[in-house]
Amino acid sequence: MKIFKYFFEFIFFYFLLIIFKIMGYENASNFGRKIGTFFGPFVRPEKKILDNLKNSNFGLNEFERKQIIKNMWGNYGRILAEYPFLKKFKNNTFQKYFEIEGKEYLEEIKNNNGKVVFISGHFNNFELMAMQLENSGLNIAAIYRPLNNIFINKIMEKIRLNHICKKQIKKGKSGSRELLQLFKDGYSIALMIDQRVSEGIKSKLFNRHALTTTIPAQFVKKFDVSVVPIYIERKNNIYFKMYVNKPINYDKNITLEEITDGLNKELEKMIRKNPDQWIWSHDRWK
Numbered sequence: 001m002k003i004f005k006y007f008f009e010f011i012f013f014y015f016l017l018i019i020f021k022i023m024g025y026e027n028a029s030n031f032g033r034k035i036g037t038f039f040g041p042f043v044r045p046e047k048k049i050l051d052n053l054k055n056s057n058f059g060l061n062e063f064e065r066k067q068i069i070k071n072m073w074g075n076y077g078r079i080l081a082e083y084p085f086l087k088k089f090k091n092n093t094f095q096k097y098f099e100i101e102g103k104e105y106l107e108e109i110k111n112n113n114g115k116v117v118f119i120s121g122h123f124n125n126f127e128l129m130a131m132q133l134e135n136s137g138l139n140i141a142a143i144y145r146p147l148n149n150i151f152i153n154k155i156m157e158k159i160r161l162n163h164i165c166k167k168q169i170k171k172g173k174s175g176s177r178e179l180l181q182l183f184k185d186g187y188s189i190a191l192m193i194d195q196r197v198s199e200g201i202k203s204k205l206f207n208r209h210a211l212t213t214t215i216p217a218q219f220v221k222k223f224d225v226s227v228v229p230i231y232i233e234r235k236n237n238i239y240f241k242m243y244v245n246k247p248i249n250y251d252k253n254i255t256l257e258e259i260t261d262g263l264n265k266e267l268e269k270m271i272r273k274n275p276d277q278w279i280w281s282h283d284r285w286k
Contacts, residue, residue, distance in 0.1 A: 029238050032082070086131070090163045098241075116227065142160075142165050143175065193212060193263055210284050218256070
C-alpha cells in the first residue's frame with residue numbers, strides 16, 4: 001500500500017512543480033507560503049513542535065510559538081515552490097535575489113587550493129548554499145539524505161545533480177567512503193549538522209542532549225582541516241543572504257566531543273537569528 005501512497009504523492013508533487021513554474025518565481029513563492037501554512041499542520045503534530053520550541057526557550061507564550069510554527073510552515077511551502085527556479089539561481093539569472101556576505105573567505109580558500117568542511121542546518125531554502133559555494137569556484141561534495149518516497153527522490157536527485165552541485169553523496173557507510181576519497185582528491189565537504197543521526201554522539205543543543213553527527217570532528221582530527229559555518233537567511237520573503245563565517249581552526253589536542261559541542265553552539269546562533277526559518281518539526285531531541 002505504501003508504494004501507491006508514494007505514487008499519488010509524486011503525482012501531486014509533480015503537478016505542483018508545473019503550476020509553480022507557470023506562475024513565475026515571486027508569485028510561486030508567495031503561493032507556496034499559503035500552501036505550506038494550510039497543509040503543514042497536517043504533516044506533523046503541532047504539540048511536538050510546540051514542545052520543541054518551549055523546551056528550547058523560544059517564544060514567550062503559546063501564541064508566539066504558534067506564530068513561529070505558522071511562519072515555519074510558510075517557509076516550507078516557499079522552499080517547495082522555489083524548486084523549479086533553482087536553475088535560474090544556478091546560472092546567475094537570479095542574481096538580484098541573492099547576496100553573499102563573507103566572500104573573502106571563499107576567495108581565500110579557493111586561492112590557496114584549500115579544503116574545508118562547511119557546516120550549516122536546514123534554514124529556509126537550504127538548497128542554495130551548496131549551489132553558491134560551487135558557483136564561487138570551489139569543488140564541493142554535499143551529503144544528502146534520500147527521501148523515503150522513491151518517486152519524488154528520483155526527481156530531487158536529478159535536480160540536485162543538475163542545479164545544486166555535481167557531487168552529491170548519499171548519507172551512509174558507502175557514502176562515507178566516497179566522501180573520504182573526494183576529500184583526498186581536493187573537494188571540500190558541505191553537510192547539515194541539525195538532523196538526528198543514529199551513528200552520532202550526544203551533544204547539547206539548547207541545553208538538551210541531541211544525537212549529532214561527528215563527521216566534521218572526524219575530518220578535523222584526521223586531516224587538521226578548518227570548519228566554516230555558513231547560514232542562509234530569507235529576507236523580504238523572496239530574497240536571500242548567505243553568510244560565510246571565518247574558518248574555525250582547532251588545536252590538535254581538542255577532542256571529538258569538544259568540536260561537536262562547539263559546532264552545535266554555532267548552530268544555536270544561526271537558529272536564534274530567525275527561529276521561524278529553521279525546521280522545528282523534526283524530533284531532534286528524541
